[in-house]
Amino acid sequence: MKNTKMKAQRKKQHLSQTELAQKANVTRQTIGLIEAGEFNPSLKLCIAICHALNVTLDEIFWEDQDHELEN
Template identity: 50%
Template sequence: MKNLRMKAARAGKDWSQQELANQVGVSRQTISAIEKGNYNPSVDLCIRICQVLGKSLDDLFWPEN
């Protein structure tokens, strides 16, 4: 499942995938794969992404009903 909420939060900060990747310590390809729904990040990575984007786990990673 694509993670459009994470992509939107990243875009809201006007960050590229590379800029977000640098902030959380992963590759740009990892950010791309998460946004495309091709990779399920660890809880630790989810938390780091949420912290730098100023969002909660529910905001970015909890499935919508």
């Protein structure tokens, strides 16, 4: 599943994938794969991304209850 919340927050802050990757200490490819839903990040990486974006885990990585019921 694509992580549209992370991508939207990154774009809202005018960050490229490369810039976010540098802040989270990962590669740009890792950020791209997470946004594309092709990589399931560890909790440690999720926390690093949230710190880099200055948001909570819930804001970026928590599924909406309504969305879970649809699947």
